[in-house]
Amino acid sequence: MTLIKGAVPYGEGDPVDILVEDGQISDIGNLKSDDQDVIDARGLIALPGFVDLHTHLREPGREDTETIETGSAAAALGGYTAVFAMANTDPIADNPVVVEHVWRRGREVALVDVHPIGAVTVGLKGERLAELGAMARSNANVRIFSDDGMCVADPLIMRRALEYSRGLDVLIAQHAEEPRLTVGAQAHEGETAARLGLAGWPAAAEESIVARDCLLAGHVGARLHVCHVSTAGTADVLRWAKARGTQVSAEVTPHHLLLDDDRLNTYDPVNKVNPPLRAISDTKSLREALAEGVIDCVATDHAPHAPQDKDCEWSAARPGMLGLQTALSVVIQTMVQGGLLDWRGVARVMSERPAEIAGLPDHGRPIAVGEPANLVLVDPKATWTVNGAELASLASNTPYEGMELPGVIKATLLRGKVTARDGKAAR
Numbered sequence: 001m002t003l004i005k006g007a008v009p010y011g012e013g014d015p016v017d018i019l020v021e022d023g024q025i026s027d028i029g030n031l032k033s034d035d036q037d038v039i040d041a042r043g044l045i046a047l048p049g050f051v052d053l054h055t056h057l058r059e060p061g062r063e064d065t066e067t068i069e070t071g072s073a074a075a076a077l078g079g080y081t082a083v084f085a086m087a088n089t090d091p092i093a094d095n096p097v098v099v100e101h102v103w104r105r106g107r108e109v110a111l112v113d114v115h116p117i118g119a120v121t122v123g124l125k126g127e128r129l130a131e132l133g134a135m136a137r138s139n140a141n142v143r144i145f146s147d148d149g150m151c152v153a154d155p156l157i158m159r160r161a162l163e164y165s166r167g168l169d170v171l172i173a174q175h176a177e178e179p180r181l182t183v184g185a186q187a188h189e190g191e192t193a194a195r196l197g198l199a200g201w202p203a204a205a206e207e208s209i210v211a212r213d214c215l216l217a218g219h220v221g222a223r224l225h226v227c228h229v230s231t232a233g234t235a236d237v238l239r240w241a242k243a244r245g246t247q248v249s250a251e252v253t254p255h256h257l258l259l260d261d262d263r264l265n266t267y268d269p270v271n272k273v274n275p276p277l278r279a280i281s282d283t284k285s286l287r288e289a290l291a292e293g294v295i296d297c298v299a300t301d302h303a304p305h306a307p308q309d310k311d312c313e314w315s316a317a318r319p320g321m322l323g324l325q326t327a328l329s330v331v332i333q334t335m336v337q338g339g340l341l342d343w344r345g346v347a348r349v350m351s352e353r354p355a356e357i358a359g360l361p362d363h364g365r366p367i368a369v370g371e372p373a374n375l376v377l378v379d380p381k382a383t384w385t386v387n388g389a390e391l392a393s394l395a396s397n398t399p400y401e402g403m404e405l406p407g408v409i410k411a412t413l414l415r416g417k418v419t420a421r422d423g424k425a426a427r
């Protein structure tokens with residue numbers, strides 16, 4: 001039993017006490033603390049535990065940069081109770097053996113529900129469909145498939161994947177990047193890239209694939225999820241597709257909400273990411289699209305990389321940045337402080353919508369009696385300074401190094417078990 005004393009659910013109304021018993025919320029009100037574990041939550045906001053549809057945990061294959069254990073700790077510290085682990089591991093998660101390993105290891109670590117994402121095509125090569133059915137029916141119960149890191153560029157393969165996904169009732173998540181338009185690309189195609197002499201990654205490379213896939217999904221009657229939306233034009237395409245009834249959902253990363261290509265001036269590869277940091281006008285449009293619901297949710301695209309793959313010249317560096325422990329703070333800074341979302345809205349984009357999109361029945365639930373105790377307690381007034389070396393990830397490639405960010409996570413509970421408290425993961 002744990003008693004959370006004096007938290008304000010969704011930042012609305014008076015503080016209440018929340019009693020957690022047998023993994024569930026058993027009582028809410030003005031409660032007496034007897035012999036149970038008490039969390040002093042005065043001044044804290046209670047939200048449903050966050051759900052990340054896009055995490056790279058690097059196990060198997062690159063356990064020098066992240067493991068399911070260290071990534072789960074980072075997730076718990078970031079307020080997450082469920083994460084979806086991308087398939088671009090080594091070996092690639094394109095078969096039941098690998099997805100079952102990820103699933104089993106996640107259960108052993110037990111800091112966050114780890115749901116493996118299966119690859120759409122064998123070896124992420126985009127040529128032949130992987131055995132989606134075998135992964136879906138495995139113990140890992142795979143519900144999302146993605147070739148993330150690579151685009152399913154061939155329209156016929158994408159169409160077939162969508163057709164199968166409909167039959168299996170699973171979701172295809174697309175990394176939208178027309179590869180013919182991004183050969184050698186290093187940065188957002190625009191003034192900054194031109195001045196720095198970096199080959200451009202045009203917005204149209206993303207937008208053309210999103211438009212195509214929305215048309216294909218509509219045509220075959222399948223659902224589609226768009227990973228890491230990065231341009232204003234993609235938001236326009238999504239608005240159009242949703243208005244005509246296409247079953248499309250989309251995510252935006254914290255870094256695309258906050259950072260823009262102005263940061264590339266230093267040539268520091270910590271800012272290199274795929275899709276690239278865009279123009280400041282894009283960040284503004286993405287914030288608006290998220291507030292409006294045209295973009296459904298925030299996903300971290302947490303992408304740990306080893307120092308030797310990051311601390312090198314720009315063109316040789318791998319794209320990607322850490323995200324799990326900084327996501328909420330960046331959302332507070334860009335969306336809450338920006339007046340675009342209230343705390344209800346934060347619960348929607350970080351927990352409720354991603355849980356719905358993934359079909360998770362016990363996450364993103366209301367804070368109410370009888371519901372699963374998947375909760376996060378946030379101090380909205382506190383700030384913290386990011387130090388990559390102190391993050392739980394094995395890697396430290398955070399673009400927010402040295403930045404003071406708002407919002408501190410005081411505790412995370414997964415089915416009533418405290419998985420993180422006062423900056424320490426429970427392991």
Ligand SMILES: NC(=O)N[C@@H](CC(=O)O)C(=O)O
Binds near residue numbers: 056150274301304318
């Ligand atoms: N986002 C990135 O820049 N990198 C990701 C792959 C991806 O999300 O496309 C990675 O796996 O490192």
Ligand SMILES: [Zn+2]
Binds near residue numbers: 148149175275
């Ligand atoms: Zn991607």
Ligand SMILES: [Zn+2]
Binds near residue numbers: 086
């Ligand atoms: Zn990714």
